[in-house]
Amino acid sequence: MALRKxxxxxAGNRTNLFMGGDRELVMFAGLLAFALIFSAQELRATAFGLALWFSALYACRLMAKHxxxxxxxxxxxxxxKRFYAPRSTPFRANSSSQGRQYK
Incomplete structure (x- = not known):
């Protein structure tokens, strides 16, 4: 009997993207831009918030495309860890001080 393929x-195996970028990064960048625009309530803050939003969206899309x-x-x-000490095999006889660092 042949195996069934x-x-x-x-569609069932896609990554979770939002507006072309990583969902959490895009939403967090939008939240930061929204908070900047509505907390400062100035024209310069609005311009900077929109520039921040569009540049972060572009960077997230570029990252998700890669x-x-x-x-x-x-x-x-x-x-x-930053550094893993070299070990010859898992069967190496460690001293008592070396064995304590793994507990």
Whole structure:
């Protein structure tokens, strides 16, 4: 009996983008621009807020076009340790002081 093939459609496997960029980054940039415009209530603040919004939207779209999961990859990269000490194998006999650093 042959195995049944089920196609994976692109629509069910897309990244979560909003206005062409990463959803959380675009919404946070919009929130910052909105807060700047309505808290200052000046023409210069409005112009700067709109410039901030459009430049952040452009940067988010450019980033999402390059790699839609770049934010998640960057955040995972920041959680890694800066330096991993070299170890020969997992079966290496460590001293007691070396064994305590892994607990």
């Amino acid at each position: 089920i196609p994976i459609r692109r 790699d839609p999961k770049m934010r998640q990859v960057y955040l995972r990269h920041r959680r890694y």
